Amino acid sequence: MKRSLLIIALLSTAGFIKAQTKTDSTTTINSTDSLMKTLSAPQKGEPVIATFKATRLILSQTTETVKKKELNFLVIHRFGDIGGAAGGGKTLWGLDNSSDIYIGFEYGLTDNLNIDFGRSKSEQLIEFGLKYNILHQKTDNSVPVAVTLIGKTALKPYHVNTNVYDFYSNRFNYLAQAVIARKFSSVLSLQVSPIFVRTNLPYPFLAGNTHNVFALSAAGRLKFSKRMGIVLDYVHPFSNFRDNSVNPKFYDGLGVGIEIETGGHVFTINFTNAEAISEFNYVTNTQSSWSKGQFRLGFTISRIFDFNKKHKSN
Amino acid sequence: MKYIGVILLVWFATNRSGQDIYICKNAVVTLYSKAPIEDIDARSDRGTSVLNTATGDVAFSVPIGSFKFDNALMQEHFNENYMESDKYPQASFKGRLTSKPDLSKDGSYPITAAGIFEAHGVKKSCTIPGVITITNGVVSLSSEFMVACKDHKIDIPKLVFQNIAETIKIKVTAAYAPYK
Numbered sequence: 001m002k003r004s005l006l007i008i009a010l011l012s013t014a015g016f017i018k019a020q021t022k023t024d025s026t027t028t029i030n031s032t033d034s035l036m037k038t039l040s041a042p043q044k045g046e047p048v049i050a051t052f053k054a055t056r057l058i059l060s061q062t063t064e065t066v067k068k069k070e071l072n073f074l075v076i077h078r079f080g081d082i083g084g085a086a087g088g089g090k091t092l093w094g095l096d097n098s099s100d101i102y103i104g105f106e107y108g109l110t111d112n113l114n115i116d117f118g119r120s121k122s123e124q125l126i127e128f129g130l131k132y133n134i135l136h137q138k139t140d141n142s143v144p145v146a147v148t149l150i151g152k153t154a155l156k157p158y159h160v161n162t163n164v165y166d167f168y169s170n171r172f173n174y175l176a177q178a179v180i181a182r183k184f185s186s187v188l189s190l191q192v193s194p195i196f197v198r199t200n201l202p203y204p205f206l207a208g209n210t211h212n213v214f215a216l217s218a219a220g221r222l223k224f225s226k227r228m229g230i231v232l233d234y235v236h237p238f239s240n241f242r243d244n245s246v247n248p249k250f251y252d253g254l255g256v257g258i259e260i261e262t263g264g265h266v267f268t269i270n271f272t273n274a275e276a277i278s279e280f281n282y283v284t285n286t287q288s289s290w291s292k293g294q295f296r297l298g299f300t301i302s303r304i305f306d307f308n309k310k311h312k313s314n
Numbered sequence: 315m316k317y318i319g320v321i322l323l324v325w326f327a328t329n330r331s332g333q334d335i336y337i338c339k340n341a342v343v344t345l346y347s348k349a350p351i352e353d354i355d356a357r358s359d360r361g362t363s364v365l366n367t368a369t370g371d372v373a374f375s376v377p378i379g380s381f382k383f384d385n386a387l388m389q390e391h392f393n394e395n396y397m398e399s400d401k402y403p404q405a406s407f408k409g410r411l412t413s414k415p416d417l418s419k420d421g422s423y424p425i426t427a428a429g430i431f432e433a434h435g436v437k438k439s440c441t442i443p444g445v446i447t448i449t450n451g452v453v454s455l456s457s458e459f460m461v462a463c464k465d466h467k468i469d470i471p472k473l474v475f476q477n478i479a480e481t482i483k484i485k486v487t488a489a490y491a492p493y494k
Contacts, residue, residue, distance in 0.1 A: 032335075035337065035364045036373045039337060039363075039375070040404060049379075049390055050393070068386070186398070186401070226394070226395050227395065304387050308385065309384075
């Protein structure tokens with residue numbers, strides 16, 4: 001009895017084993033699968049890339065830096081007023097005029113540190129800057145934002161017939177800025193940026209104007225295709241002098257545009273009331289208003305040149 | 315008690331396949347394509363692989379974001395515009411060797427694996443050639459195959475067409491360790 005019971009038990013187990021070997025292949029596939037899953041689990045905290053496609057939006061710089069040994073060549077242009085007294089058909093809606101032109105170079109000393117040089121038509125401003133991407137947003141949100149710090153010095157070299165530049169140091173201006181950006185999805189990126197501008201000779205040079213201006217900017221990009229997006233850019237200077245000034249009146253800078261990426265180039269075609277391109281000029285001195293037709297067509301061309309050695313086949 | 319011992323023996327014998335699993339956590343995957351303006355050349359050493367020599371199951375996976383290009387802009391475009399690595403973070407192959415070579419002796423064994431290759435969220439069944447090499451008992455596998463961008467719905471816009479080849483050569487090399 002005991003023996004027969006054991007034999008039955010053995011037989012049934014043998015049958016079970018047979019069934020087991022039949023399903024063996026599927027279970028090992030499953031184990032291969034689960035093994036692969038544990039092996040290829042995404043690493044935590046990968047840096048988020050391409051929060052913005054370029055180092056510039058319309059008015060603002062972005063958190064993006066030019067990578068190591070790459071050179072970014074910038075041409076930024078603002079035409080004249082489309083409407084208002086200076087616009088209309090007689091100036092081909094501003095296309096006859098250029099309110100500002102900026103030529104700039106940005107070079108990557110490292111992936112996170114850039115040295116920048118630029119020259120504006122407005123105020124003949126020559127500027128040098130450093131830009132450092134101090135914090136990268138992480139995919140697991142352990143770091144929710146990217147932070148980039150910008151410091152610039154600008155010189156106004158032009159000749160004057162007054163004594164305002166008797167002290168040569170009056171030609172110098174300084175800027176400190178922190179840009180805080182978050183890529184919410186592949187479609188939406190937003191940034192805010194506190195800006196501090198110091199003008200050794202208050203600009204514009206008017207009674208009551210201050211040397212120091214603090215401003216806050218907000219900007220964003222909404223992509224509607226992989227390579228195109230709408231950009232919006234706004235800046236508000238916190239300045240009693242500007243708020244209370246009646247003649248001239250000061251306005252906040254506001255720009256809207258379309259950004260197009262074509263591989264090595266990023267183009268932005270925009271409309272903005274700000275006449276100037278450099279922060280030194282538009283933060284402190286935007287006197288044109290959207291509501292008076294004093295907005296203009298503008299564009300930014302950003303072209304990256306790569307100076308990394310060409311790769312030898314591995 | 316004797317019988318229980320026998321049952322356990324049989325059990326272990328049939329389940330022995332668990333001892334034939336090999337894994338690799340640092341498989342090297344390279345991409346290469348020749349194009350009129352710029353060659354595309356990228357490398358990742360973060361591929362993972364599982365090889366089951368008993369069943370012939372073989373699986374590969376590589377995080378798209380782990381590919382390093384010499385040109386940082388190309389790397390960004392690869393992730394942002396072509397592979398959309400935030401949506402499709404991995405490329406993978408899952409299949410089975412069509413024939414199981416005897417892997418007990420050192421040597422090189424040409425193999426083919428039939429299965430599913432997935433990239434950019436698009437699955438495609440394919441047969442991939444490769445070589446399994448045994449050196450002093452260490453199992454490694456290498457493979458080289460072509461992938462057509464259009465098979466995986468990777469759009470190449472007309473504007474940058476000349477920059478990108480329509481097919482990419484993929485090389486995979488994995489040195490395995492037994493899975494314990």
